[in-house]
Amino acid sequence: MLDVLIVKIFNSIRWRLQIWYGLILVTVLAGFGFTAYQLERGRQFRRIDDELQRRVSAVASALRQPPRNRGPNGPEDRPFDGPPSEDQPPGRPGPEQPFSDRPPPRQFGRGPGEFHLQPQHAALFDESDTNGFYYVVWLRNDQELARSTNAPAHVPQPARTRAPLRGEAPGPQSPQQRNQFRESVMAMPPGDMILVGHSIQPEMTELHRTAWKLAGVGGIILLLGLAGGWWLASRAIRPIEDISATAVKISAGDLSQRINIGETESELGRLASVLNSTFARLDAAFAQQQQFTSDAAHELRTPVSVMLTQTQTALNRERSAEQYRETVESCQRAAQRMRRLIESLLELAHLDAGQQQMKQMRFDLGQTARDCAELLKPLADERGVKIICDVPSLDCVGDPERLAQVINNFLTNAIHYNTEDGQVRISGTSENGATLLTVSDTGMGIAAEDLPRVSDRFYRADASRSSGNAGLGLAISKAIVEAHGGTIEVASELGVGTAFTLRLPNREG
Amino acid sequence: MRILVVEDEPDLLRSIAQALREEGYAVDTAANGEDGLFNAENTNYDAVVLDVMMPKLDGWEVLSRLRKTKKTPVLMLTARDQSRDRVKGLDTGADDYVVKPFDLEELFARLRALIRRSANQTRSVIEIGNVKIDIAARTVVHAGEAVPLTAREYALLEYLALHRGEVVTRTTLYEHLFDEDDSTLSNLLDVHVSNLRKKLGAEFITTRRGHGYCIE
Numbered sequence: 001m002l003d004v005l006i007v008k009i010f011n012s013i014r015w016r017l018q019i020w021y022g023l024i025l026v027t028v029l030a031g032f033g034f035t036a037y038q039l040e041r042g043r044q045f046r047r048i049d050d051e052l053q054r055r056v057s058a059v060a061s062a063l064r065q066p067p068r069n070r071g072p073n074g075p076e077d078r079p080f081d082g083p084p085s086e087d088q089p090p091g092r093p094g095p096e097q098p099f100s101d102r103p104p105p106r107q108f109g110r111g112p113g114e115f116h117l118q119p120q121h122a123a124l125f126d127e128s129d130t131n132g133f134y135y136v137v138w139l140r141n142d143q144e145l146a147r148s149t150n151a152p153a154h155v156p157q158p159a160r161t162r163a164p165l166r167g168e169a170p171g172p173q174s175p176q177q178r179n180q181f182r183e184s185v186m187a188m189p190p191g192d193m194i195l196v197g198h199s200i201q202p203e204m205t206e207l208h209r210t211a212w213k214l215a216g217v218g219g220i221i222l223l224l225g226l227a228g229g230w231w232l233a234s235r236a237i238r239p240i241e242d243i244s245a246t247a248v249k250i251s252a253g254d255l256s257q258r259i260n261i262g263e264t265e266s267e268l269g270r271l272a273s274v275l276n277s278t279f280a281r282l283d284a285a286f287a288q289q290q291q292f293t294s295d296a297a298h299e300l301r302t303p304v305s306v307m308l309t310q311t312q313t314a315l316n317r318e319r320s321a322e323q324y325r326e327t328v329e330s331c332q333r334a335a336q337r338m339r340r341l342i343e344s345l346l347e348l349a350h351l352d353a354g355q356q357q358m359k360q361m362r363f364d365l366g367q368t369a370r371d372c373a374e375l376l377k378p379l380a381d382e383r384g385v386k387i388i389c390d391v392p393s394l395d396c397v398g399d400p401e402r403l404a405q406v407i408n409n410f411l412t413n414a415i416h417y418n419t420e421d422g423q424v425r426i427s428g429t430s431e432n433g434a435t436l437l438t439v440s441d442t443g444m445g446i447a448a449e450d451l452p453r454v455s456d457r458f459y460r461a462d463a464s465r466s467s468g469n470a471g472l473g474l475a476i477s478k479a480i481v482e483a484h485g486g487t488i489e490v491a492s493e494l495g496v497g498t499a500f501t502l503r504l505p506n507r508e509g
Numbered sequence: 510m511r512i513l514v515v516e517d518e519p520d521l522l523r524s525i526a527q528a529l530r531e532e533g534y535a536v537d538t539a540a541n542g543e544d545g546l547f548n549a550e551n552t553n554y555d556a557v558v559l560d561v562m563m564p565k566l567d568g569w570e571v572l573s574r575l576r577k578t579k580k581t582p583v584l585m586l587t588a589r590d591q592s593r594d595r596v597k598g599l600d601t602g603a604d605d606y607v608v609k610p611f612d613l614e615e616l617f618a619r620l621r622a623l624i625r626r627s628a629n630q631t632r633s634v635i636e637i638g639n640v641k642i643d644i645a646a647r648t649v650v651h652a653g654e655a656v657p658l659t660a661r662e663y664a665l666l667e668y669l670a671l672h673r674g675e676v677v678t679r680t681t682l683y684e685h686l687f688d689e690d691d692s693t694l695s696n697l698l699d700v701h702v703s704n705l706r707k708k709l710g711a712e713f714i715t716t717r718r719g720h721g722y723c724i725e
Contacts, residue, residue, distance in 0.1 A: 302521065305521055305610040308613070310520065313613065330520040330524065334520065
């Protein structure tokens with residue numbers, strides 16, 4: 001169930017879009033949030049570090065002050081930058097300013113407890129606040145000189161580093177993080193160590209709060225973004241869903257459905273237009289096919305009706321041999337008509353499927369036309385129609401038998417639809433790369449609105465079935481000529497006559 | 510009963526006409542719509558069998574023109590059994606339709622039903638006194654015994670029975686019992702009437718002098 005859902009989600013473009021969109025949004029938001037957090041953290045730490053620095057300087061200046069119980073020229077007075085030795089008592093240089101090049105004042109020893117911050121600096125250390133700044137000062141013999149009351153119980157003495165040499169400005173080392181404390185250490189000549197620290201608990205709490213705020217805002221933005229993305233994806237996908245819904249209806253059999261195109265210029269609009277025109281063509285082809293099948297069935301119904309009524313009437317009672325003979329003859333006519341129809345249908349089906357191979361041989365189309373005219377002369381005589389054959393030698397390439405079939409069809413139509421004492425004229429020419437053969441009659445002609453339909457399957461000028469031809473002849477001719485790469489042209493005038501022209505392109509054979 | 514058959518396929522026209530004649534109908538034929546319409550407008554047929562696909566005038570056109578002047582029952586012969594064609598036929602005023610290819614028996618049954626309905630007779634058995642006429646089986650029973658009748662005699666009896674109580678003129682009877690090919694000898698009708706009286710009783714058909722015949 002779940003895996004089906006997952007597969008479904010991953011197969012859905014909308015979901016894929018949404019997932020990508022969500023991933024990108026999460027990355028951007030996370031990057032932004034992380035940067036903001038880092039900047040804020042850095043700002044807090046720089047502030048703390050600056051504060052630490054100030055206080056280290058304050059403690060250092062206090063350390064440089066002479067102890068209150070000794071004179072400035074005490075016995076332990078010695079040069080500031082004498083080499084430190086372990087047995088020497090602690091002594092301090094005492095320049096008023098830490099970074100001054102002035103020669104230091106005389107040094108003096110200092111014992112435990114002899115340390116007092118200058119009053120203006122005492123305010124920097126609020127000793128009642130356990131989270132405030134604290135300091136610890138060690139003498140160079142590792143003895144603790146002073147510590148503020150709010151200093152944590154175990155402040156490890158930092159590793160002793162080299163005291164700054166003469167000319168080197170004594171500066172605090174960069175602050176270090178120890179658990180929840182941030183501490184700055186400064187080595188003072190001759191070997192004293194100052195440590196100023198600050199619990200960063202409140203800042204960390206503040207930073208955590210900031211982080212949560214950022215996460216919260218980021219989450220809200222993510223949700224809004226995802227909702228917006230879903231909306232956008234839905235909007236983008238809606239035309240596709242329209243297309244798909246229409247396609248589903250069409251595949252269910254309703255070929256009249258079309259996609260409703262709002263904007264024709266967008267990519268999807270153009271796709272929909274293309275699909276719509278494809279659907280229209282399919283619809284037309286399908287309707288044509290349906291019409292064809294229906295027409296074919298219709299053509300078969302009449303001969304079957306004849307056979308049924310004839311045989312049923314004949315069998316109703318005893319008949320004379322003559323009556324039976326009539327019935328059988330009538331049935332034979334009906335059966336022959338059906339045979340012709342079936343042959344024509346099969347021929348068309350083969351031509352449609354491209355299964356009829358046209359021969360490619362060089363022959364004289366004029367001679368073929370003359371042969372056809374000769375063949376149909378009896379039929380024409382029967383109808384009182386005169387055939388005038390005025391065709392020169394026409395060299396062309398194609399299938400002589402199939403093209404003879406086309407000419408026969410032209411001639412049969414011309415004779416059939418002609419008037420009594422009418423004429424059928426066959427003429428032909430060769431002109432720039434094409435061979436033309438025209439069969440014109442002096443018959444009733446075809447109405448202009450019917451001209452485009454004359455080669456439609458089952459089209460007949462008079463909607464009658466009795467003529468015995470099913471209206472497939474021209475359709476077959478058209479298919480044959482098109483298989484040769486040629487065309488059939490029709491010109492007609494009502495009451496004057498009709499001319500069918502066969503146009504074949506000249507090809508190398 | 511006189512029927513007009515309009516059909517452009519000659520073999521079909523001939524065999525339908527022959528079969529109907531053998532059923533005792535007087536049958537006129539027309540090979541195209543124009544002739545068919547002319548006949549239908551100028552003769553009072555009991556029914557018209559009309560093909561749809563015809564040269565010159567097709568069946569729909571013949572029907573719609575005929576409906577302007579006549580209520581003659583029309584049975585359409587269609588080659589298409591799509592319902593829109595049937596609907597079109599019935600809407601244009603056709604009374605029934607038969608789809609090709611059809612069985613002759615079905616055509617006959619539908620024609621009988623059409624003629625019966627147009628005479629406002631809903632049942633196919635008509636009882637008059639002790640005479641029972643079964644229109645479907647074309648049999649007549651008198652006092653419990655089957656009466657053998659010629660096709661013409663039956664047609665005359667059926668026509669009078671369907672128009673029971675009406676006085677039917679000789680002209681009307683000629684029009685409905687004989688087709689255009691019959692030689693209408695004036696005494697032919699009297700011969701049939703007298704034969705029927707012999708078989709069913711002298712009082713069965715009454716003569717209204719100067720008017721015609723009647724079954725009370």
